[in-house]
Amino acid sequence: MKKPGPLFLLIICGFFIHQNIQAQRKMMTPEFLKKGDTVGILATARKIEMATLQPGIKLLESWGLHVVIGKTIGKEDHQLAGPDWIRATDFQEMLDNPSIKAIWAAKGGYGTVRIIDRIDFSNFKKKPKWVVGFSDMTVLHSHINNMGIETMHALMAMNVKTATPEAIESLRKALFGEKLEYKMADHPYNKNGKASGEIVGGNLSVLYSILGSKSEVDYKGKILFIEDLDEYLYHIDRMMMNLKRNGYFDGLKAVLIGGMTEMNDNDIPWGKDALQIIQDILKDYKIPVIFNFPAGHIKDNRAMIFGKTVSVDVNESGSKVTFE
Template sequence: MIEPNFLKPQDKVAIICTARAVDKKELKSALNMLKSWQLEPVIGKTIGLKYHQFGGTDHERAADLQHQINNPEIKAIWCAKGGYGTARMIDQIDFSPLLKNPKWIIGYSDVTALHLKLQGLGICSLHAQMPVDIQNKSETTRESLIQSLMSKPFNIEYISPFNSQAGHASGQLIGGNLSVLYSVLGSEPLPSFRDKILFLEDLDEYLYHIDRMILSLKRQEILKHIKGLIVGGMNAMNDNTIPFGQNAYEIINHYTKNLNIPIAYDCPVGHGCENYALTLGATVDLKVENNQVSIKY
C-alpha cells in the first residue's frame, strides 16, 4: 500500500464538496483549526455551490476533486460533508496522479465510496471527521486527526459495553459506512476483503436494512474471509411499528458469532461525539480480550 507523506507546517489542505452542499461560513471552525496547526487551507470551487442538495453538479464536484488531485501544491484533500453524492461522480475521476504523488484524502460516511476506490488502487486514506460540525466533536477526535495527518497513525484502546468476541488478528484495515459499502458491491472492481480487518459504521438506517446488508455480506462470503471485524457507531437507528426485535449490534452478532475471529463493538468511530481517525489500507493489530479492545498500527 502507498501511504502519503505526513503533513508539515505550511502544507496546503484543500476543502471540497464531494457530496452535499456546504457554505464557507460552515467551515469557520475547521479553517481556524487548520491554521492553528500551521497548515494552509485552500477553499475548493465547490464550496458555496448548490445544485439541489449537492455541492454543485456531478461534473462540478468531479472537476474540483480532479483539480486538487492534479495540483502538486495540495498535500491533502478534506471532503467537507457527507450525506450522499460521492459515488455519483467517482467514475469521472482519473486517480492515476496519486500513484506518483499520493496525498491524504480525508472523510467518512458517504466518502466510503472514495476510500474503497483508493484502496483498490493500493493507496491509503484517512477515515476521519469532516470540517462541518468538527467543533462539536470531542477533543480526542480532533487530536486523532492531527496526529494521523502530521506524525503517526492513532492507536485506539477502549472497553466495549457490548459483548465483543475475543481474539487477536492482524491485517489491512478496510471498510467504512455499511450502507455505502453495500451500495457499491458488484458495481465496480473492489479491493479484496480476504484476510482484511473490516470496519463498519452507519447512521439513520432501519434495523431491517442493517439485517439485509449484513446478510448480503455473509452470503457473498465477505464475512467468511475476513480476519477481524470492528463495529463503530450505529447511530440513530430506526424501527417499524412492529419492532424488528434486535438492535444493530445484535443483528451483526447474529451473523458473525460463529466466525472464529476477533469482533470489537462500540469502537469510538462514526457519527457520534467521538469519531477517531482510522488509516484505511494500513496494517492494524486487533486484540479483543474481556471486552478490552486494542487497535494498533
Template structure:
C-alpha cells in the same frame, strides 16, 4: 507511502456530496490553520445544485483538481450526505497513483476511500470539517496525528458482544450502507485477511439486516481477520419492531465465524470519531477488559 504533512503545507477542503456553506466550515478552517496548515477552499463549498454541492461536473472538477494539483498535500472532504458515487467513475486517478496524498472523510466518502483502497493507497476515515465544532478533542487530535505522521493507538471499552482474540491485517471499512452500495462496482473491496470496521446512521434496522445478509452472501464476512463495530446512531424501526438492535443483528450474522470482534469502537456518526487509516496494517486485540488497535509499523 504518503508523505506526512508539515507545517506550511497547503490542503484543500472540497465537497463531493451534499451542499455546505462557507460559514459551516469556518471553525474547521481556524483549527486547521492552528495546526500550521494553509487551507484552500474549493468552489464546491457554497455551491448548490438541488441537495448537492454543485452539479456532478463541478464536484468532479473540484475533486480532480485537488487530486492533480502538486501544491495540495491533502484533501479533506467537507461533509457527507449523498453524491460521491455519482462522480467516481469519471475521476482520473492516474496522477494520484503516482503522487498519492491524504484523502479524508467518512460516511458518504466511504465510497471514495474504498476506491482509493482498490488502488493500493492509504486514506483516512475521520471527522470532516462540518463536524469539527462537535468533535471531541480526541477525534480532532487523532486526525492531526495521522496527517502529520505521528504514531497513534486506540482503545475501546469492554462490551457484552465482544469476541476475544488477536487479529492482524489491513484496516478497511466505513459506512455499512456505502460498503453495500459499492459492491460489484469498480470501487469494490476485498476483505480476506483484513480487519473490517463498520458504522452507520439513520437506517432502518431491517435495512441493517439486509446489508449484513448481502455482505455475508458476497463472502465479505467469512475470511476476515477481525471485525470492528463502531457507532450505529439514530437507528429507526417500523411499526412492527424488527426485534433486534443493530449490534444484535451484526452479532447474528458474524456469530458463525471465529475471528475477534470489537463492539462500541469510537468511529462513526458521533462526536468521538477517531481517525482510522484505511489500507494500513493494524493489530486488533480484544480482551475481557476491552480492546486495543495499533498500527503494526511506525510511520
C-alpha cells in the same frame, strides 16, 4: 488415479498467485503533513456553506497549515454541492494540484459515487496525497484502496465544531504521521482474540451500494470496520445478510463495529437493535470482533488510516487497536 487436467491446474495456480499477491501487496503511504503545507477543502456530495467550515479552517490554521477552499463550497444543485461535473472538476483540480498535500471532505451525505468514474487518478497514483473524510467518502476510500494507496477515515470539516477533543487530536496525529492506538472497555458482544491485517471498510450502506462495482474492496485477509447512520433496522439486517451470503465475512481477520447511530424502526418492531443484529450474524465466525469502536457518525470519531496494517487484541479486560 486420473491426473488433473490443465484447466484444473490453471485454476489452482491462479488461486495461489492471487493469494500471494494479496499477502505481498505493499500499500503506498502518502506523505504526512508538516507545518506550511496546504489542505484543500471541498464537497464531493451534499451542499454546504462557507460559514459552516470556519471552525475547521481555524483548526487547520492553528496547526500551521494553509487552506484552499474548493469551488463546490457554497454551490447548490438541489441537495448536492453543484452538478456532478462541477464536483468532479473541483476534486480533479485538487487531486492534480501538487501544492495541495491533503484533500479534506467538507461534508458527506450522498453523491460521491456519482462522480467517481469521472476522476482521472493517473497523476495521483504517481504521487498520492491524503484523502480525508468518512461516511459517503467510503466510495473514495474503497476505490483508492484498490490502487494500493492508503486513505484517512476521519471527521470532516463540518464536524469540528461538535467533535470531541480526542477525535480532533486523532486527526492531527494521523495527518502529521504520529502513532495511532485506541483502547476500549469491554463490551458484552465482543469476541475475544488477536489478529493483524490491513484495515478497510467505512459506512455499511455505502459499502453495500458499491458491491459488484470496480470500487468494491477485496475483503480477504483484511480487518473490516463498519458504521452507519439513520437506517431502518431491517435494512441493517438485509445488508449484513447480503455480505454474509456472498462470503464477504469468510476470509476476514477481525471486525470493528463503530457507531450505529440514530437507527429507525417500523410500527411493528424488528425485535433487535443494530448491535444485536450484527452480533447475531457474526456469532459463528471464529474471529475477534470489537463493538462500540470510537468511529463513525458520533462526536468521538477517531481517525483511522485505511490500508494500514493494524493489530487487534480483544480480551475480558477490554480491547486495543494499534496502527503500524
